[in-house]
Amino acid sequence: xxxxxxxxxxxxxxxxFGDAIGDLAGTRPDNAGTTVAPSALVEVCRFxxxxxxxxxxxxxxxxxxxxxxxxxIEVVYHLYSYRYRHLFVLKVEAPRDNPAVSSVAGVWSxxxxxxxxxxxxxxxxxxxxxxxxxxxxPEDWPGHPLRKDFVxxxxxxxxxxxxxxxxxx
Amino acid sequence: MSLTGFEVEIQREVDGGLTTEDMTLSMGPQHPSxxxxxxxxxxxxxxxxxxxxxxxxxxxxxxxxxxxKVGWHGFMPYTDRVDYVAAMFCNQGWAMAAERLAGIxxxxxxxxxxxxxxxxxxxxxxxxxxxxxxxxxxxxTPFIHTVREREYINDLIEELCGARLTFNYMRIxxxxxxxxxxWREKALSFLERFEPLIDEYNALISYxxxxxxxxxxxxxxxxxEAIDYNLVxxxxxxxxxxxxVRRDLPYSVYPELDFDVPVGSGELGTLGDCxxxxxxxxxxxxxxxxxxxxxxxxxxxxxxxxxxxxxxxxAAGDCYVRIESARGDMGWYVVSDGTAFPHRCKIRTGSFAxxxxxxxVSRNLMIADLIAVIASFDLVAPxxxx
Amino acid sequence: MQELVDSxxxxxxxxxxxxxxxxxxxxxxxxxxxxxxxxxxxxxGVTTWVERRVAGRIQSRIGPNRTGPAGFLQxxxxxxxxxxxxxxxPSAADVPLFKLAPYVVMTGFVAAFVVVPFGGxxxxxxxxxxxxxxxxxxxxxxxxxxxxxxxxxxKWSLLGGIRSAAQIVSYEIPAGLSILPVVMLAxxxxxxxxxxxxxxxxxxxxxxxxxxxxxxxxxxxxxxxAEGNRTPFDLPEAESELVMGFATEYSGLRNLLFFMAEWxxxxxxxxVVTTLFLGGWQIPLALADHPVPRIVLQFAIFFAKxxxxxxxxxxxxWTLPRIRVDQMMIMCWKYLVPIAxxxxxxxxxxxxxxxxxxxxVRVLLSLTAAxxxxxxxxxxVFHVRRALLTREELSFNPLSTARxxxxx
Numbered sequence: 007x008x009x010x011x012x013x014x015x016x017x018x019x020x021x022x023f024g025d026a027i028g029d030l031a032g033t034r035p036d037n038a039g040t041t042v043a044p045s046a047l048v049e050v051c052r053f054x055x056x057x058x059x060x061x062x063x064x065x066x067x068x069x070x071x072x073x074x075x076x077x078x079i080e081v082v083y084h085l086y087s088y089r090y091r092h093l094f095v096l097k098v099e100a101p102r103d104n105p106a107v108s109s110v111a112g113v114w115s116x117x118x119x120x121x122x123x124x125x126x127x128x129x130x131x132x133x134x135x136x137x138x139x140x141x142x143x144p145e146d147w148p149g150h151p152l153r154k155d156f157v158x159x160x161x162x163x164x165x166x167x168x169x170x171x172x173x174x175x
Numbered sequence: 176m177s178l179t180g181f182e183v184e185i186q187r188e189v190d191g192g193l194t195t196e197d198m199t200l201s202m203g204p205q206h207p208s209x210x211x212x213x214x215x216x217x218x219x220x221x222x223x224x225x226x227x228x229x230x231x232x233x234x235x236x237x238x239x240x241x242x243x244k245v246g247w248h249g250f251m252p253y254t255d256r257v258d259y260v261a262a263m264f265c266n267q268g269w270a271m272a273a274e275r276l277a278g279i280x281x282x283x284x285x286x287x288x289x290x291x292x293x294x295x296x297x298x299x300x301x302x303x304x305x306x307x308x309x310x311x312x313x314x315x316t317p318f319i320h321t322v323r324e325r326e327y328i329n330d331l332i333e334e335l336c337g338a339r340l341t342f343n344y345m346r347i348x349x350x351x352x353x354x355x356x357x358w359r360e361k362a363l364s365f366l367e368r369f370e371p372l373i374d375e376y377n378a379l380i381s382y383x384x385x386x387x388x389x390x391x392x393x394x395x396x397x398x399x400e401a402i403d404y405n406l407v408x409x410x411x412x413x414x415x416x417x418x419x420v421r422r423d424l425p426y427s428v429y430p431e432l433d434f435d436v437p438v439g440s441g442e443l444g445t446l447g448d449c450x451x452x453x454x455x456x457x458x459x460x461x462x463x464x465x466x467x468x469x470x471x472x473x474x475x476x477x478x479x480x481x482x483x484x485x486x487x488x489x490a491a492g493d494c495y496v497r498i499e500s501a502r503g504d505m506g507w508y509v510v511s512d513g514t515a516f517p518h519r520c521k522i523r524t525g526s527f528a529x530x531x532x533x534x535x536v537s538r539n540l541m542i543a544d545l546i547a548v549i550a551s552f553d554l555v556a557p558x559x560x561x
Numbered sequence: 562m563q564e565l566v567d568s569x570x571x572x573x574x575x576x577x578x579x580x581x582x583x584x585x586x587x588x589x590x591x592x593x594x595x596x597x598x599x600x601x602x603x604x605x606g607v608t609t610w611v612e613r614r615v616a617g618r619i620q621s622r623i624g625p626n627r628t629g630p631a632g633f634l635q636x637x638x639x640x641x642x643x644x645x646x647x648x649x650x651p652s653a654a655d656v657p658l659f660k661l662a663p664y665v666v667m668t669g670f671v672a673a674f675v676v677v678p679f680g681g682x683x684x685x686x687x688x689x690x691x692x693x694x695x696x697x698x699x700x701x702x703x704x705x706x707x708x709x710x711x712x713x714x715x716k717w718s719l720l721g722g723i724r725s726a727a728q729i730v731s732y733e734i735p736a737g738l739s740i741l742p743v744v745m746l747a748x749x750x751x752x753x754x755x756x757x758x759x760x761x762x763x764x765x766x767x768x769x770x771x772x773x774x775x776x777x778x779x780x781x782x783x784x785x786x787a788e789g790n791r792t793p794f795d796l797p798e799a800e801s802e803l804v805m806g807f808a809t810e811y812s813g814l815r816n817l818l819f820f821m822a823e824w825x826x827x828x829x830x831x832x833v834v835t836t837l838f839l840g841g842w843q844i845p846l847a848l849a850d851h852p853v854p855r856i857v858l859q860f861a862i863f864f865a866k867x868x869x870x871x872x873x874x875x876x877x878x879w880t881l882p883r884i885r886v887d888q889m890m891i892m893c894w895k896y897l898v899p900i901a902x903x904x905x906x907x908x909x910x911x912x913x914x915x916x917x918x919x920x921x922v923r924v925l926l927s928l929t930a931a932x933x934x935x936x937x938x939x940x941x942v943f944h945v946r947r948a949l950l951t952r953e954e955l956s957f958n959p960l961s962t963a964r965x966x967x968x969x
């Protein structure tokens with residue numbers, strides 16, 4: 007039994023997890039999904055992956071988005087099923103000053119590096135991640151660059167990060 | 176800071192009174208390979224690797240953050256640099272994301288122009304990938320031959336949009352320039368010349384005994400593992416999964432075109448080994464030629480760009496666009512907050528996932544095999560680091 | 562050469578009063594110097610020019626064509642440039658070993674020329690253990706390469722050096738085993754003696770003597786390529802992960818010496834193969850009576866035969882990919898060594914059964930080889946004709962470089 011409609015997926019999730027699942031949001035197949043409470047994230051993901059009829063065996067994308075106005079960092083999971091060819095979006099909200107989310111690296115191996123990137127660039131701690139360290143920036147870089155309030159450091163190991171304007175006459 | 180930059184566990188073994196220790200080698204960031212600035216910390220026992228730990232970030236240019244500063248139209252040239260070997264696809268991904276958010280419909284002729292440019296770019300990218308793979312294995316000649324063919328495509332595309340590598344050809348709403356007069360005939364005569372050459376390359380290098388011995392049964396990845404690690408494109412199809420975004424999540428005018436999706440079949444070794452991935456790329460070039468002939472024949476008349484405001488402000492919301500780039504399914508997750516600047520643009524690329532599986536796949540391979548694996552995944556560093 | 566010196570002494574060319582051994586020593590040094598500077602160094606250099614032009618044509622490009630006519634002086638320019646380059650010694654390297662290594666390699670390579678015949682009586686010293694001496698002395702190169710790999714203080718160089726040592730030492734076995742059938746046939750180890758046992762006609766050459774020596778020829782050629790670090794066996798040097806393998810840290814003159822040894826070694830391979838299997842410098846005696854034109858012709862034929870195999874090695878390098886270390890070792894120990902043994906025993910049995918050889922077999926093998934050559938030549942002509950046709954059809958792009966290439 008393949009459940010291809012995001013609304014139907016949402017209904018199945020609601021019936022299993024109740025209040026941990028938010029309302030169905032999004033208008034198109036590529037952005038239709040729901041918010042999940044952080045505490046239930048790993049079980050919801052495991053359920054989505056292993057339940058026959060859902061079979062979301064691929065974590066297509068894991069990104070973090072910084073919403074300073076709402077004071078959260080949102081982690082967005084785009085799930086895809088190669089079996090039934092359907093998409094679903096999960097969103098988890100984490101407080102901006104101390105963001106921590108459970109890691110789904112145990113469910114999909116693709117999450118390992120994607121979560122490292124979100125940690126590196128936005129500062130979200132993924133609890134239970136096997137090897138959480140910076141991936142793109144150098145290991146001793148201060149701060150998390152993709153945050154909206156990130157201020158570039160003046161220098162890195164003695165190399166200045168600003169440069170004289172090339173348009174100086 | 177340790178020499179490797181991070182902790183690497185060295186194992187010591189005592190064997191018959193002799194203590195041996197692993198060797199830690201650093202392969203890169205400077206090394207003679209066209210795949211870009213990559214680094215592997217290799218823990219090896221002589222020639223046999225225990226593990227190859229990838230270390231990326233040497234080419235990180237914060238392109239995603241730049242999108243938040245330069246605005247919707249201004250970001251188009253930056254998308255070329257995300258993957259400069261297959262730049263048309265990056266252009267297309269960004270344009271499609273903006274169009275989807277604003278609900279813009281692209282004219283038919285523009286879609287056809289996009290696909291023609293994209294498929295030529297796919298052939299270009301595969302030629303480079305196949306050539307540099309042969310060069311890494313030690314055969315220098317096929318690289319020069321494929322680059323020679325690539326030069327013809329470079330000339331064609333230069334006539335189309337003025338650039339040979341970073342095209343900046345597409346715009347939000349269509350493409351920048353129409354196909355010039357006489358270009359169709361030149362493109363068709365190139366295809367006439369090029370298609371038989373693919374068989375010649377197969378005779379020259381693909382089925383060469385030494386070459387196949389280097390590639391078969393090396394780093395065989397099962398379909399389940401490939402899906403679990405989110406491998407895409409020829410890497411996924413090499414493991415036997417018949418999935419292509421052009422066919423299964425169709426976009427643009429691909430539904431009107433007829434083409435096959437080649438899949439690895441464990442031809443000379445295990446299913447999903449390096450040779451399968453390589454042959455999928457060779458066969459895909461033929462399919463691209465088929466698509467190009469159809470597009471060039473079916474090209475409709477009309478405008479090449481929709482009317483899009485200069486001060487482009489799409490509605491607030493998010494979208495996730497997936498296109499089939501030369502390296503596989505490239506995902507563009509774009510969040511708009513209703514202003515002239517995107518709120519967030521996340522580019523999820525095929526090479527990023529391929530890099531993550533190397534640590535697992537490299538156990539008990541030889542150092543020479545690591546080169547073959549990197550080449551067979553068709554990694555390009557700019558796509559990994561953005 | 563000894564007779565030459567004796568005749569010069571008898572004619573009074575040597576200043577009176579000098580003991581004979583001084584005359585011999587002086588003659589050896591003079592001849593050695595002539596051979597090294599007039600023959601070896603230019604040959605190594607010109608081989609680089611041949612290699613680059615042939616590589617260019619195989620890869621549908623031109624190759625060097627600016628310095629001198631058709632780029633012929635490119636090797637001279639490169640040589641001068643290398644000599645004038647800064648000599649960099651890594652700070653953590655083992656300096657004495659580092660500096661010594663290229664000279665050890667060059668010694669091993671140049672010393673082989675003592676027994677390489679050039680044509681007729683032209684040979685520096687016709688040792689009665691000629692071919693054995695050559696095999697032994699070329700193995701000195703292993704020591705130099707290991708020294709280079711170790712002293713560079715670079716893990717990748719070390720890997721390259723060790724791979725090379727394993728390769729050269731392993732491939733000595735099939736090479737030696739393939740030389741033995743010829744030595745048994747000729748009854749002597751001396752190079753001139755082996756050539757003397759053959760004749761000018763192809764069916765008198767050792768390679769066509771019996772089927773076992775026919776295969777021994779190919780095994781010797783492959784093993785010699787492996788000993789010379791040539792593709793498809795160039796794992797010690799040009800792997801994509803080792804920039805230049807054991808020679809990565811070398812620059813300037815030292816680097817040049819390593820690679821001159823490699824290219825010059827190609828000629829040694831050709832000369833050895835020609836001497837042992839292809840009749841050496843033998844020409845029909847009817848062609849020239851007077852010694853001078855006879856020696857010139859003999860030199861020419863020997864050089865042509867030896868250089869043909871240099872060309873084959875270059876052609877193989879730019880066509881075939883590289884094999885992996887373990888595959889190389891498997892090929893040597895599991896395939897080449899048993900086959901070489903079979904050849905050795907087979908030749909011995911053949912010599913017992915047919916002490917004078919079987920003329921019919923010789924002629925048959927020569928005709929087979931001739932037939933293969935003709936078939937190959939026909940394929941080459943077919944492909945060249947097809948390539949010329951395609952070139953004329955390339956008219957779609959007026960800026961295309963195809964027209965420029967057709968003049969190259």
